[in-house]
Amino acid sequence: MENTNTTKANYSFVADAMLGKIARKLRMFGFDTMYDSNIEDYDILNSSKYRKRIVLTSDKTLFNRCKKKGIDAILTYKKTEIENLVTILSSLGIRFINLQQLPYLCTCCNGLLDTITDKSFINHEIPIYVLNNNKTFYECRKCSKIYWKGSHIEHISRLIKRINSELSSLTNLD
Structure with a gap:
């Protein structure tokens, strides 16, 4: 998926039922991310089609269904959460997450x-x-x-630094 504009406001996602932790992290980073632990593939496809959301999935079958229907989708197939977040961000051309802009969206319900x-x-x-x-x-x-912004901000800061380091190393390979 190629996009030259990499602002958070331009991306909205719908995550499959297996990606709850990733959905919460993306919300924390400011990305509009729909997630429900009981969501069905049908609802994911409809949300993506009618609300123009990018599908995030670890399900190869769902990913292939998206591609056949012309729906933007990102397959998260890596072993770790950080690797999957880097895959998502890098596939959109995003090379940096700014800690200073946190928090932005509710990690529980996606509200502002x-x-x-x-x-x-x-x-x-x-x-x-x-x-x-x-x-x-x-x-x-x-x-x-x-x-x-409590003591957990240190953990979030370390997470973002690791993600930014991974994103930077990908940029250096380009």
């Missing part, structure tokens, strides 16, 4: 996140130490889940 700077608007049970140690929070417009 709004920034909350006034803690009095947070009506969820957030631990006191989290409220006291963070200035900025993010709330999902759809499911109201609250996010903040």
